[in-house]
Structures are given as structure tokens and as C-alpha cells.
Amino acid sequence: MAEDHGFKRGLTNYGDRDFAVYLRRSFARSMGLSREMLDKPVIGIAMTPSGFNNCHRTMPELVEAVSRGVLAAGALPRAFPTTSLGEVFLNPTSMVYRNLMAMDTEEMVRAQPMDAVVLIGGCDKTVPAQLMGAASANIPAIQLVTGPMSTGHHRGERLGACTDCRRFWGKFRAGEVDQEEIDIVEGRLAATAGTCAVMGTASTMAIIAEVLGMSLPGTAAIPAVHADRLVGAEASGTAAVRMLTHPVLPSEIITQKSVENAMRVLMAVSGSTNAVIHLAAVAGRRGIRIGDDQLNAISDETPVLVDLKPVGKGYLEDFHAAGGVGALLRELKPLLHLDTVDVLGQTLEERLEEPLDWVDRNVIRAFNDPVSPQGGLIALSGNIAPQGAIFKRAAATESLFETEGRAVVFESLEDLSQRIDNTDLDITEDDIMVLKNAGPIASGMPEAGYLPIPKKLAKQGVKDIVRISDARMSGTAFGSIVLHIAPETAAGGPLAIVENGDRIRLSVSEKRIELLVDDAEIARRLEAHAKPAPPPRGYRGLYARSVTQAPEGCDFDFLQHESTARWTGLTR
Numbered sequence: 211m212a213e214d215h216g217f218k219r220g221l222t223n224y225g226d227r228d229f230a231v232y233l234r235r236s237f238a239r240s241m242g243l244s245r246e247m248l249d250k251p252v253i254g255i256a257m258t259p260s261g262f263n264n265c266h267r268t269m270p271e272l273v274e275a276v277s278r279g280v281l282a283a284g285a286l287p288r289a290f291p292t293t294s295l296g297e298v299f300l301n302p303t304s305m306v307y308r309n310l311m312a313m314d315t316e317e318m319v320r321a322q323p324m325d326a327v328v329l330i331g332g333c334d335k336t337v338p339a340q341l342m343g344a345a346s347a348n349i350p351a352i353q354l355v356t357g358p359m360s361t362g363h364h365r366g367e368r369l370g371a372c373t374d375c376r377r378f379w380g381k382f383r384a385g386e387v388d389q390e391e392i393d394i395v396e397g398r399l400a401a402t403a404g405t406c407a408v409m410g411t412a413s414t415m416a417i418i419a420e421v422l423g424m425s426l427p428g429t430a431a432i433p434a435v436h437a438d439r440l441v442g443a444e445a446s447g448t449a450a451v452r453m454l455t456h457p458v459l460p461s462e463i464i465t466q467k468s469v470e471n472a473m474r475v476l477m478a479v480s481g482s483t484n485a486v487i488h489l490a491a492v493a494g495r496r497g498i499r500i501g502d503d504q505l506n507a508i509s510d511e512t513p514v515l516v517d518l519k520p521v522g523k524g525y526l527e528d529f530h531a532a533g534g535v536g537a538l539l540r541e542l543k544p545l546l547h548l549d550t551v552d553v554l555g556q557t558l559e560e561r562l563e564e565p566l567d568w569v570d571r572n573v574i575r576a577f578n579d580p581v582s583p584q585g586g587l588i589a590l591s592g593n594i595a596p597q598g599a600i601f602k603r604a605a606a607t608e609s610l611f612e613t614e615g616r617a618v619v620f621e622s623l624e625d626l627s628q629r630i631d632n633t634d635l636d637i638t639e640d641d642i643m644v645l646k647n648a649g650p651i652a653s654g655m656p657e658a659g660y661l662p663i664p665k666k667l668a669k670q671g672v673k674d675i676v677r678i679s680d681a682r683m684s685g686t687a688f689g690s691i692v693l694h695i696a697p698e699t700a701a702g703g704p705l706a707i708v709e710n711g712d713r714i715r716l717s718v719s720e721k722r723i724e725l726l727v728d729d730a731e732i733a734r735r736l737e738a739h740a741k742p743a744p745p746p747r748g749y750r751g752l753y754a755r756s757v758t759q760a761p762e763g764c765d766f767d768f769l770q771h772e773s774t775a776r777w778t779g780l781t782r
């Protein structure tokens with residue numbers, strides 16, 4: 211290896227390099243490593259176990275399997291910890307800490323002496339954070355995911371987190387399921403280690419990592435507890451060593467073309483709305499962006515081919531058994547860029563050369579027999595969202611696609627929770643619910659966009675109503691919901707000046723969301739609108755000062771690639 215590889219990599223020396231090498235080797239020896247080991251190239255393993263992250267429960271055996279692959283291929287594995295984010299254990303929302311983990315990952319990969327790195331994540335925010343960090347550190351890197359949970363069983367039916375969590379809780383609230391049964395179900399929803407069992411954010415991001423080319427082919431959907439998950443981990447270790455002699459950098463893998471492929475697959479799996487933000491953040495680390503027009507063009511021409519919950523029927527284990535990402539990519543082949551490269555250095559064309567002998571068409575449909583002819587997500591624009599908004603048409607009610615209604619405004623999350631179930635709330639099913647101050651600067655962009663149906667309407671049997679906000683929603687939620695309105699309320703976006711009784715128009719066919727108030731009145735209200743309070747101290751202060759809006763992936767402005775266009779013109 212060259213002088214600056216392995217433990218000698220990136221050494222700080224204050225004039226006497228030989229002493230710096232000697233010192234580092236001495237300290238490495240104190241970890242019980244032989245001299246022979248110290249001369250080998252080093253593969254870092256970014257591990258993220260945590261007593262607050264159930265989705266990463268298998269981390270120890272994954273680290274062991276990656277290490278085995280690294281050692282067998284002739285390099286020295288060195289596992290190191292980074293921040294771990296367990297989706298349901300973080301307040302106010304895990305989203306706030308994704309950038310912290312991305313910074314941690316980038317800096318630890320860059321600062322420590324490793325020639326390549328295997329990054330092991332899984333839960334919603336961890337894979338985007340690791341991809342963002344790897345894209346910026348730009349040393350050879352392989353993403354390995356912990357894999358999805360297998361389903362549990364309850365009285366003859368299969369259960370998987372977390373679409374079924376919502377379904378059962380809804381039944382409990384309606385009195386269809388009693389306390390005793392809901393307590394039993396609690397122990398059956400998340401039956402194994404691994405990430406949520408449906409096509410939520412974690413599964414969508416695992417698939418995106420593979421489609422980008424950052425994970426080994428075929429590894430995205432292997433169940434967490436399946437033996438092949440460990441075989442994939444071992445192979446990831448081996449492949450990381452191979453990258454030393456066949457280098458492929460994240461900058462060669464994450465390109466305009468691979469990002470477009472990832473966006474297309476996101477549409478074809480009817481993936482999570484959150485993945486649009488995460489993909490924008492990863493792409494933004496390499497100076498790449500997909501504009502709303504391009505997103506809509508991709509959505510309009512890409513059929514949904516996968517029939518999985520929360521929109522369809524199956525679970526991730528079914529997707530894996532049906533043929534997984536490889537089978538899906540073969541169907542989408544005519545729409546994909548085939549000259550992208552993956553961590554093995556092969557092109558997508560090479561990967562897809564061999565036809566598959568069998569695919570379960572109940573789960574992964576043929577291109578000409580889609581679940582739906584168009585992608586699940588679209589971008590909206592209009593005077594209320596000058597920099598765009600996202601709408602999951604696959605999860606919405608078609609009769610609400612063209613709606614003009616009266617605004618019923620909630621000023622904040624607190625206001626919403628205080629008034630939503632008031633019997634005197636002035637609301638009908640023809641109105642449009644508006645939530646403000648739930649964007650990235652105001653509150654870290656929680657999954658609050660799925661506003662509950664007010665009790666008085668729910669009692670009348672109302673199941674859906676148009677809801678709009680600057681928030682996100684869970685990858686497992688449903689409804690006619692406009693999300694990610696940008697700029698957000700706290701950044702002075704026009705959402706801030708919507709008043710009770712204003713008329714709002716949603717048109718899915720025109721991809722518009724409009725406030726039917728004239729421009730002069732909007733300008734007058736914006737002028738009079740009070741600026742939000744200055745950000746708090748510490749990391750939350752840094753976050754509020756530096757976070758970008760949803761179209762830029764909610765990354766920190768100072769972490770984006772220097773050539774990432776500042777197209778929003780947003781002033782904070």
C-alpha cells in the first residue's frame with residue numbers, strides 16, 4: 211500500500227512524521243494488534259447500536275460478519291460508533307438529528323485512518339444520514355442496512371409495524387378491540403429485530419441506497435433475521451477491500467443519472483414522502499438536484515409495480531421473496547439510465563444482464579400490468595407554496611383531487627391539539643384544514659401533516675378531508691394531505707398569512723395549490739406578519755439558523771456541496 215494508507219492515513223505530524231507514525235502504531239498495539247495487522251489496509255465499520263434503537267438490534271452480528279469479510283480479504287476491520295437514531299425514541303422528532311448524525315459520520319470517516327468504510331444503518335433517518343456523510347467524505351463507502359422485520363401473527367392474521375399499529379389503534383379507539391386484546395397485539399406488531407415491515411421510510415431508503423449503487427446488489431430487502439443478511443454483510447466487507455484496488459468513489463456512484471433512477475424507483479414502489487426530502491439531501495451533497503417539474507415528469511411516466519403496505523397488500527419480506535430490487539429494476543429497465551455504476555464497479559446494465567428465473571407477480575408486477583399507471587407522489591406549486599409542496603396521490607381520496615374550500619387554520623401544533631376535538635370547532639367536510647409552524651425551522655418538521663379528522667366530523671363518518679401544512683407525515687399514513695409546503699411559515703412563506711375563512715384551491719390534475727386571495731392583500735399581510743422568535747441556544751439554535759427548506763432536503767446550508775444551487779432565494 212502507499213505510504214498514506216492504513217493506520218498512516220491522514221497523520222497529523224508537527225515536523226516529525228516518523229514519530230507520529232511510531233506513536234500511532236504504539237497506541238494501536240495497545241488494542242492487541244500484531245505488527246503484521248498494523249501494516250494492512252484498514253476498513254472502517256460505522257456501527258450504530260443503541261439501547262434506544264430496536265431497528266439496529268442485530269448490529270453486533272452484522273459488525274462481526276462485515277469484519278469476517280474484511281479479514282478474509284486481507285484487510286483490518288475497525289468498527290467505530292456514531293450517533294444512532296431510533297425513530298420512535300427521539301423528541302421532538304428524529305428529523306432534527308439526521309443532520310447531526312450525517313455530520314458525525316462524515317467527520318469520523320474523514321478524521322480516522324480508514325481506506326474504505328462500511329456504514330451500517332437501517333432505521334428511517336440513519337441511512338440518509340450515512341449516505342449524506344459518505345457523499346461528502348467521498349472515500350470508498352458501502353451502505354449496509356439492518357433489513358426489515360419479519361411479520362408477527364395474531365389470531366390468524368399477519369401483523370407488521372407500523373401500518374398495522376395504526377389499524378389496530380383505530381379499532382381500539384372505535385371500541386372494536388378491547389384493552390386485553392390491544393395489550394396482546396402490542397407484543398405482536400414488531401415481532402423481530404429490523405426496520406418497519408412495510409414500504410415506509412426505512413424500506414424506501416434501503417431500496418434507494420441499492421438503486422443509487424451504494425449497497426451491494428440484492429441486499430436492500432433481505433429480512434433482518436435471515437441468514438442471507440449476514441452473508442450480505444460478509445460480502446459487503448469483502449467488497450470494501452476490493453474497492454482499494456478497484457476504487458469507486460461516492461462521487462462516481464451518486465450522479466444525476468443514479469439520482470434520477472432512485473427517484474423513479476421511489477415512484478415505482480409508491481415509497482415514502484420522506485424519501486423525497488432525504489434523496490434531495492443526499493443528492494445535494496454532490497451538487498445534484500431534481501426539480502419539481504422533473505419529479506412530476508418521472509412520476510407521470512413511472513408505473514407503480516409493487517403491491518405493498520401501506521398503499522397495497524404485502525410486506526417487505528414478501529418483496530424480498532418475490533425477487534426484490536433486482537426483479538423490480540428489470541421491469542423498469544426501459545426507463546432507467548443503465549450506465550450508472552455501483553460499489554462493485556459494474557454498470558446497471560451489467561447487473562441486469564442475467565434474466566431472473568422466477569418473480570412473484572402478485573408482489574412485483576410486470577411493467578405492462580401495473581398496480582397503477584402513474585407514480586404515487588407529485589409535487590404541487592402555487593402562490594401558497596412558491597417553492598413547492600408534495601402530495602401522495604396514491605394515498606389520497608380521488609373525489610378530493612379537485613377541491614376548493616374554506617380554510618380552517620391552526621396556528622401551531624399546540625393550537626391543533628387544543629382545539630381539534632372541540633365540539634364548537636367551525637368546520638365541515640368541505641373545508642381545508644391548514645396547519646402552520648410545523649416546518650423545519652419552526653419545529654424540526656415533525657410527522658404532523660397527518661392532521662387527525664376532528665372528532666365532530668369523524669362521528670359523522672367523515673374519513674378524509676384536504677389537509678395542508680409545512681410538516682411531514684409518516685411513510686405509513688394515508689389521506690388527501692399536502693405536505694412540505696415551502697417556504698415554511700417560520701421562513702416567511704405565504705402559508706404564514708392564511709386566515710380562517712380564506713378560500714384555497716387544490717388541483718391534482720393541474721398540480722396546483724392556490725390561496726384565492728389577491729396578490730396585493732397577500733403582500734399586505736406578509737408585510738404585517740411578525741417575524742418568528744430568534745433561535746434557541748446549542749444544536750437546536752444551529753439547526754434553526756442553518757436548516758434549508760424541504761426542496762433542498764432540510765440539510766444544513768453549510769453542509770451542502772459548494773456547487774449546489776441556492777435556487778430557493780430564501781432569506782433567513
Ligand code: FES
Binds near residue numbers: 265296297333334404
Ligand atoms: Fe425504525 Fe420504523 S422505527 S424503521
Ligand code: MG
Binds near residue numbers: 297334684685
Ligand atoms: Mg417513519
